[in-house]
Amino acid sequence: MLYLSVIVVIPLAAVVVKAFSSGLGTLWSSIDNTLTLRALAITLGASLVVAAIGAVMGTLVAWVLVRDSFPGKRVVNSLIDLPFALPTIVAGLTLIALYGPDSPVGIHLAYTRGAVVVALLFVTLPFVARSVQPVLIELDREVEEAAASLGASNATTFRRIILPALRPAIFSGAALAFARSVGEFGSLALIAGKVQIASIVIYDDIESGTEQAAAALSVMLMVIALLVLFAIRRYGARDGR
Amino acid sequence: MGREMVVSRRATLSLRLVALLYLTLLLLAPLVIVFWRTFEYGVGTAWAFMTTPAAVSAFWLSILIAAIAVPLNTIFGVGAALVLARGTTPRVGKGVLDALIDLPFIVSPVIAGLALLLVYGQGGWFGNVFLNNGIRIIYAVPGMVIATVFVSLPFVVREVTPVLREVGDEQEEAAATLGASSWQTFWRVTLPTIRWGLAYGVVLTTARALGEIGAVLVVSSNVAGSTLTLPLLLYQRDDQIGTQVTTSVYALATELAVISVAVLLLMTMFGSRREDAR
Numbered sequence: 001m002l003y004l005s006v007i008v009v010i011p012l013a014a015v016v017v018k019a020f021s022s023g024l025g026t027l028w029s030s031i032d033n034t035l036t037l038r039a040l041a042i043t044l045g046a047s048l049v050v051a052a053i054g055a056v057m058g059t060l061v062a063w064v065l066v067r068d069s070f071p072g073k074r075v076v077n078s079l080i081d082l083p084f085a086l087p088t089i090v091a092g093l094t095l096i097a098l099y100g101p102d103s104p105v106g107i108h109l110a111y112t113r114g115a116v117v118v119a120l121l122f123v124t125l126p127f128v129a130r131s132v133q134p135v136l137i138e139l140d141r142e143v144e145e146a147a148a149s150l151g152a153s154n155a156t157t158f159r160r161i162i163l164p165a166l167r168p169a170i171f172s173g174a175a176l177a178f179a180r181s182v183g184e185f186g187s188l189a190l191i192a193g194k195v196q197i198a199s200i201v202i203y204d205d206i207e208s209g210t211e212q213a214a215a216a217l218s219v220m221l222m223v224i225a226l227l228v229l230f231a232i233r234r235y236g237a238r239d240g241r
Numbered sequence: 242m243g244r245e246m247v248v249s250r251r252a253t254l255s256l257r258l259v260a261l262l263y264l265t266l267l268l269l270a271p272l273v274i275v276f277w278r279t280f281e282y283g284v285g286t287a288w289a290f291m292t293t294p295a296a297v298s299a300f301w302l303s304i305l306i307a308a309i310a311v312p313l314n315t316i317f318g319v320g321a322a323l324v325l326a327r328g329t330t331p332r333v334g335k336g337v338l339d340a341l342i343d344l345p346f347i348v349s350p351v352i353a354g355l356a357l358l359l360v361y362g363q364g365g366w367f368g369n370v371f372l373n374n375g376i377r378i379i380y381a382v383p384g385m386v387i388a389t390v391f392v393s394l395p396f397v398v399r400e401v402t403p404v405l406r407e408v409g410d411e412q413e414e415a416a417a418t419l420g421a422s423s424w425q426t427f428w429r430v431t432l433p434t435i436r437w438g439l440a441y442g443v444v445l446t447t448a449r450a451l452g453e454i455g456a457v458l459v460v461s462s463n464v465a466g467s468t469l470t471l472p473l474l475l476y477q478r479d480d481q482i483g484t485q486v487t488t489s490v491y492a493l494a495t496e497l498a499v500i501s502v503a504v505l506l507l508m509t510m511f512g513s514r515r516e517d518a519r
Contacts, residue, residue, distance in 0.1 A: 003317050007391050008344055011356030014366055018359050057263055064260040068253055076261070078509040082268055084445065085501040085508060087452025089472045090494045093479070094271030097278055097491070122267055154248060183349025185455035186472070190479055199351045199455065206355055206459055215359070218352040225347035229340075 012222070018215035035196065036217055043198040044224075046113060047181035050120040055174040057121075058128025059166065065129070066136040083125050088186025091122050096191055111193025119187040124180050128173030135169040172232050179228040182221060272498065279495040282488060290492035298467075299474040300496070302382070306457075306470065307450040310389040314446050318397025319439065323431075325398070326405035327413075345394045353391045354459025357384060362460075382468060384460035392456050393449040400442030404435050404515075437515040444511060448504045452497070471497055 065077055083091065095118055099109040109115040139162065147157045185199040192200055198221055205214035279287045290296065321342060325335055345353065360366045362379040371378055378384045412434070416426040432439075454472040461468045469477065475493045 003313075004321075004338075004341055004394075007387060008394065009341060010366070011353070011360045011391075012344065012348065014359040015352060015356045057260075060256060061260045061264065064257050067248075068257050070257060076264065078505060078512075079264060079268060081505055081508050081512075082501075085448045085505040087454065087472050087497050087501065089452070089454045089475055090275075090497045090501070093475070093490065093494050094275045097274040098271040118267070122271075125267065154252075179347045183347070183352070185349060185351045186453070189454065189458075189476060199349045202349070202351045202355065203455075203459065206351075206358065211355070211359065214355055218349070218355060221349055221352065225349075229343060229347055 015215050015218050015222075018212060019219040021215075022212060035201070036213075039196040039198045039201045039217070040220065042113065042116075042196060043182055046116050046120060046197075047178050049117055050124060050181045051174040051178040053117075053121060054124050054128050054177045055170050058125070058173055058177075059132050059170055062129045062132035062136055066133060080126050080129050083123050088123055088184070089189065092119055092187040092190040095119055095122065095187075100191075111191065111195070113195055115191045115193075116188060116195055116197060119191050120177075120181045120184060123184060123187050124177035127177040127180070128170060131169045131173030131176070132166055135166055139165055168235065171235055175228050175232045179225050182224055182228075275491055275494050275498065279488070279491040286488060287492045287495065290489040291496050293489075295469070295474060296471075296493060296496075299469045299471045302468070303451055303470040303472075306382070306386050306389050307447055309386050310393060310450045311443060311446050313390055314394055315397050315439070315443055317394070318442060318446075319401060319435075321398045322401035322405055322435075325402050327410060342395050342398050345391055350388075350392050350453065350455030351459060353456040354388055357388055357391070357456075357460055361387070379460050380462035380468070385457045385468065385470070388456035388460050389450045389453055392453050393446045396445040396449065397439065397442035400438045400445070400515075401435050404438040405431075408434050437511055441508065441511040441515050444504060444507045448501060448508075451500060451504075 061080070065073065065080075095109075095115065099115060099118065101108065109118060143161055144157055147161050148154075152160070183199055184197075185203065188197050188200065189203075198217060202214045202217050202221075205211070205217070321338065324330060325339060328335070330338075358365065358379055360368070361371065361384060362368045363372060365379075368379065376383070378387070412430050413426050416430045417423070421429065452472060453470075454476060457470060458473060458476065461470075461473055471493060475490055475497070478490045478493065
């Protein structure tokens, strides 16, 4: 408990105290200005898009990995963990190399919101796939067979039988991806350019010595993160990581 | 007996194609380009950039920080997992501990850096106590170690706790009944059961410790040769311009990528052992 306090709890408490240090009025005025609100809006917007695309693609990838079989599947399966292993700054750089000014394929995404979304999709890729995969493996195939023999089309079986079983896992994965996206810094540091992402605004505030403004925005982000965590505990898969 | 849900060949193939295309565009293609850009001017040039004094010292600093942070979090992680899965602490206490352990996962790394700055920095809550005794924490290596410990804290706990819950405590009780001390029980019974989960957690912790940038960036003084880790050096180099610099940035990225591929292999290995053990 002491270890946890010294390293995590007391420092985070200091951020909250700092945010409120010059009174509620100052806290409010440092949140209620165009720059901060804009950063929050862009960050939350991008994170929502990432969570939505991630939920669909992550489920699709998990489906292919569980139900399909093809040569090289094991390699693809371990490739899913790459974003967890690769330093996020390298993730950002790789995307600049492919989609940046020297792009060999002529796609110039870098330093735009599109680039931010792609970078976030990269770092959050494992969340939904790894959360859905075990559920899909354990899923009872007999129910699907029953539905099929009763004349349900594949689409109906998927929508009425499979999707409801996967929903908590998809929700947990997407919510974790959302929370990660809201706070992400490493992969965006190089690629975001002038796009004002919340974590980059906080970093700039720290560097320019306006720690109170940084703390205020930090508290906003922490509140959002706590709400997400609460939602996962409430509605998500219990085993979800 | 029942008719299987028959997914047509075309549907199967197109799903597979979409999934593989998505993974290729998002994961593989960018990585291949980085390798290609690194070795564009030959292996020698790339190697030269990886072995400049700044790069070598950054490499060793990264290793040093991981070598301190990973064992600390491993010991804490196993301890916390034992408390969560076995301890006699009341439910509420466990709930609080459980929630607190997740904090580093959901708090932005930059906020972690700011938090440490406010507590251990100059004018911070405890900062002056350390500074008056000649110990620099922020803008120095100790702060970078604490920041790394912060962001990589939950991995071991999150991997070990479910394993402990799943296996139950029957074997441990049997050992205790047979007269084993709690220390013996831990080494002979508990540790062998959790070893693959633990190994997986340790690998995840190491990956995060080596790759962290946000939290460490805030508490580092950004001086090459003293407080730059490999990711930080890469970040700093990227701010400068010129083809020489570009190649050196890609060389550092390749170095980090090679390290993480090794990590990935370990993850795959321990991950499947962990599944088998269940």
